[in-house]
Amino acid sequence: MPLLNLKNQALALISQTVSGQELAQLRIAFLGRKGQLNQVFKKLDKVNYGRQFNETKQAIESALTERQTQLTGTTAEWFDLTAPGQLPPLGHLHPISQAIAEIQRIFEHLGFTRVRYPEVDWDHYVFEALNMPADHPARDEWETIFIDAPAHPKLGQMVLTTHTSNGQVREMERVKKPPIRMLNLGKCYRRQQDPTHTIMFHQFEGLVVDKGISIPHLKGTLDYFGRQWFGPKIKSRIRPFHFQFTEPSFEVDFTCTACNGRGCRFCKSGWVEVGGAG
Template sequence: MQAKITEIHQQIADFQIENKEQLEAFRIAYVGRKGVIGDLFDGLKNVPQEERRAVGQELNALKEAAQNKFNEFQALMESASDKSVAIEFDLTLPNIPNENGTIHPLTLVRARIIEIFAKMGFNVSDGPEIESDFYNFTALNFAENHPAREMQDTFFIEKKGGNVADDMLLRTHTSNVQIRLMQNQKPPLRSIMPGRVYRNEAISARAHCLFHQVEGLYVDKNVGFKDLKDTLYYFAKEMFGQDTKVRYRPSYFPFTEPSAEIDITCLICKGKGCNVCKYTGWVEIAGSGMVDPNVLEQCGIDSQEYTGFAFGMGIERITMLKYQIKDLRLFTENDVRFLRQFEGL
């Protein structure tokens, strides 16, 4: 037994390992349970009792030597594999042609909206998408139990209990930016606020739980409803063409008084009626109104000295009308067949 152990020690030392196949052969021969060392352990029962302890210790040392050599070469090969990954190229394959991408239609329309309002002196403001109830509702004249809160199905992140104004949510409109703007800057203010908003709505051809809005705010001395009408008339003509018809309908919003909704002739059906305009021939593009004095006072602006107007519109709705797209879901599906239609615009 002693001579056999010495012989295997020498075999382990002399075994050449240069690739994974040789490493696996070494494992099978010396490390595996069915290898030569395993056979020696099986024969330990035939060793005389008085020699068994010493022989067992030598077998353990032999097993450890084999395992150490296996671990050493295994680590070396794994390290070499990580540093030099062989990449095989098939030089007979045809080349992959370079293809230009295109700007998403929502990005195109957003840029056009900003451009139109920039001509009228509006700058761009931004704010957080995760917002407190105060900025999303309370500061906009929504009382805690106001029924208008039910008009917007809200994604709440954290209900803090005690004070509703402290609850955290995903903003349902970009009006939160208007409040922050009025709190942090003094009039005159003239700005638009494009951005993503979230509402817990069923996804369909006309609605989505994530969409984009652009809201506008103008606060100064002697701002009247005529200024609002002129601003939105100019926008509609610039965006959709000089022949576009515009109408105003009285409406209600907690943060404006008086309030109005703006419709234009449906550009998809040319006023004949379709699923986008609910077969009326008209499509709403914006809500608007004069900023409620309570909102101005909430933000530290003297409503006796300053007045203002605000408006908000959905960028998806504007894009659907401009490019005659009938399904809102196409904007978020990333279908290249749809996106390629906007190349070169």
């Protein structure tokens, strides 16, 4: 029974293999074109031994496949518990998050403390307490988004904050007496959308309340922020303006970073308006 002996020999050797390389060598040795199975079959009567030949070949192939699965499974299951793990690659902060962190760092260096107040607030904090009563025409420019919710008997309707100045009112209510040096940085919402405006945007502002504080302190703070944020050569200026909630009030400009204050297609005059102050 040469085929039976060959099968038993092959199965025994396959069961003793410990690597995929050994299995590959046995596959060639027994099932290759010049392998032992074909060599034995050449000497036999193909009519009488054809079926046994196929059964022997299938048995060896099945044994090779099964052993390959066993070896692969064993390799995959084993691992060194003491080996250091591989951390997933870290992502990056969103540019807006990076900007918020940098602005906070600049103002903290000046002694400001960042506070957080509601983005959905009562009309009282967003307008009334900032010298803009319900019938004041200055309200029109804010293009307010109102919340469909019951109004408060004293604080009025609920709105999405159109600016961060509601934080000034809430901070003074919270602290009650000077000194105050706070930075409010958050999202604002206005019912407007065009090439230069979006419905939601970020805004920040500071509030300082203390004895001896004057306009030169404000100008110095703006100069410091401009140099830290835009670069050491940046300059700032303030222009008289009118806001309902500050007196005196100013518009704040910085020299254009595109043309270094020489005047270009973007700025027209060498200056770029960045906000208000007072």
